[in-house]
Amino acid sequence: IGYLIFTLRISSDAKIVVLDIPKEVAENLLRKYYLGQDLKISSEAVVLRRESELIAAIQNTPYSIGAFSLAYAISHKLPVNHLSLNGVEPSLENIKNNKYPMVIPIGITIKKTPAKSVKEFVNYAMSQAGKEELAKHNFVVFTQKK
Structure with missing residues (x-):
């Protein structure tokens, strides 16, 4: 239900300021889709x-x-x-249609016998009302059953 995008404020002749957070998942996505596996993050990155x-x-x-x-x-x-990414805009529609590939799925993992409150939360999150609430906040909801 979630994903990352690049955002950029730049002109053609400006020095780029790389802003980063210590998040391995984001770095793996950046390397896979933009930077290449061997490209190192600049030591000047903030x-x-x-x-x-x-x-x-x-x-x-x-x-x-x-x-x-x-x-x-x-x-x-x-x-x-x-x-x-490859000419595909990171829009909600392109995410829903699997056209924009740089997506980080966010899931819910629970014990086999969860507490009542946990079970109620998961049931709500998976319900139509829960999906509508997530959509209100611009998350794309994909349901995967096991």
């Missing part, structure tokens, strides 16, 4: 502690690039560019 710090920094740092949740960017109408 590493922030939290995604919220990265979001604030990318909005206030000209000529910067970073990655964070598209759902957050859309729901908060952030003034950032969403970079396309």
Whole structure:
């Protein structure tokens, strides 16, 4: 239900400021789709502690690039560019249609015999009302049954 995107504020002759957070999943996606497996992250990259710090920094740092949740960017109408991948825009529609591949699934894992409150939460999250609530916050909901 969640995924990351690149956002960028740049001009053709500016030095790019790389903003990052210590998150292995994001780095693996960046390497797979943009940077290549062997490309090293610059020692000049600004590493922030939290995604919220990265979001604030990318909005206030000209000529910067970073990655964070598209759902957050859309729901908060952030003034950032969403970079396309192989000509495919990271839109909710392209995510739903499996056209934009840089997706991080977010799932729920529970014990075989969960507490009543956990079971109620999962039932709500998987219900039509739960899916509609997630969609209100610009998450794309995919249901995978095991």
